[in-house]
Amino acid sequence: MYDEDDLVPLSALQHVLFCERQCALIHVEQAWKENQYTAEGRIMHERAHSKRAESRPGVRTEFGMPIRSMELGVSGMTDIVEFRENGVLYPVEYKRGRRKAKMMDEVQLCAQALCLEEMLEVSIPEGALFYGKERRRKAVHFDDELRALTKESALRVHQIITLGITPAPVYTSLCKRCSFLESCMPQLFSKYQDINEYVSRMAETEPGSEKEDQ
Numbered sequence: 534m535y536d537e538d539d540l541v542p543l544s545a546l547q548h549v550l551f552c553e554r555q556c557a558l559i560h561v562e563q564a565w566k567e568n569q570y571t572a573e574g575r576i577m578h579e580r581a582h583s584k585r586a587e588s589r590p591g592v593r594t595e596f597g598m599p600i601r602s603m604e605l606g607v608s609g610m611t612d613i614v615e616f617r618e619n620g621v622l623y624p625v626e627y628k629r630g631r632r633k634a635k636m637m638d639e640v641q642l643c644a645q646a647l648c649l650e651e652m653l654e655v656s657i658p659e660g661a662l663f664y665g666k667e668r669r670r671k672a673v674h675f676d677d678e679l680r681a682l683t684k685e686s687a688l689r690v691h692q693i694i695t696l697g698i699t700p701a702p703v704y705t706s707l708c709k710r711c712s713f714l715e716s717c718m719p720q721l722f723s724k725y726q727d728i729n730e731y732v733s734r735m736a737e738t739e740p741g742s743e744k745e746d747q
Contacts, residue, residue: 535606541694543600543609546644546686549693550637551707556690557699558713565712592617600648605687611645612663622649624660631666636682638662643675643683 541560548556558564584596593616601608613625626642639662646657661670673679693700702719711717 534603535691536603539606539691540601540603540608541606541687541690543607543641543644543648545690546607546683547637547641549686549690550635550640552705552711553689553693554700554702554717554719555711555713557693558717560690560694561697561699564716600645600652602644602648602651604651605644605647605684606691607644607648607687609645609648611649614649620655622653622655622657624649624657625663625670626660627663627665629665631664632662632671636679639673639679640683640686642673643679644687646675647680647683 545556545560548559586596587594595614595616596612598611598614599608600611611624612627615623615625617623624642624645626638626645628638632638642660642662646660649655650657657675659672659674661672663670702717704719708714708717708719
């Protein structure tokens with residue numbers, strides 16, 4: 534169980550699955566860069582959180598519920614929680630784009646479910662992701678495998694923060710969508726995985742080096 538002061542934002546779980554270096558830049562170095570994707574996502578969440586509770590037959594919808602889990606060590610806010618008949622809770626998370634290959638979105642939603650389960654002492658078997666580009670929900674079943682991945686992701690975030698070390702950049706296809714692309718420069722540093730190799734190559738190109746004299 535974590536203390537109140539140790540709680541990290543729910544979004545950190547998505548960050549660590551997207552890229553451990555990005556996670557450390559945000560949650561260790563307290564850096565932030567915004568691009569089109571992050572701005573659109575932020576605006577979507579702000580709109581959801583600003584809505585008032587709604588009721589219709591069989592369901593009450595709450596927006597922007599503060600949640601936390603002392604077991605996971607996370608806190609945050611839901612986009613939507615539907616309180617359905619027979620005591621069923623159904624969390625829904627808004628996402629601006631389309632479904633992703635990694636389980637980042639599913640883990641963030643599952644973390645919300647685990648927070649609600651801990652706070653309200655209920656069982657939540659399923660929730661949904663609503664993608665803005667597709668304009669429809671994708672049901673997410675909180676099975677044992679997803680719950681385990683969610684707990685592992687939360688633990689990894691806390692490990693990174695405790696170590697206080699930002700991992701070296703590794704260039705992948707995901708980097709093109711990252712707001713830190715220009716400052717992180719993963720393409721440059723990934724070419725030189727070994728710092729000794731990097732220093733050696735730089736020395737070879739300096740004026741007066743043996744290679745330059747040839």
